[in-house]
Amino acid sequence: MDKIKEFLLDVRKEMRKVSWPSQQELIDYTLVVVVFTIILSAFIFGIDQVYSTILEAVYSI
Numbered sequence: 001m002d003k004i005k006e007f008l009l010d011v012r013k014e015m016r017k018v019s020w021p022s023q024q025e026l027i028d029y030t031l032v033v034v035v036f037t038i039i040l041s042a043f044i045f046g047i048d049q050v051y052s053t054i055l056e057a058v059y060s061i
Contacts, residue, residue, distance in 0.1 A: 021029065
């Protein structure tokens with residue numbers, strides 16, 4: 001039980017050292033991630049559509 005208590009105290013001590021982002025930074029970073037995810041998804045969707053069209057043309061011969 002002492003090891004668990006020591007571990008939790010160490011975790012608490014280390015968490016105090018963490019540099020947490022401000023609320024505005026968190027919002028900004030979240031928006032960047034969401035926008036990048038949408039852009040990447042659209043790109044992958046576009047590539048998939050191109051490949052699908054090419055494969056349909058090849059297999060329809």
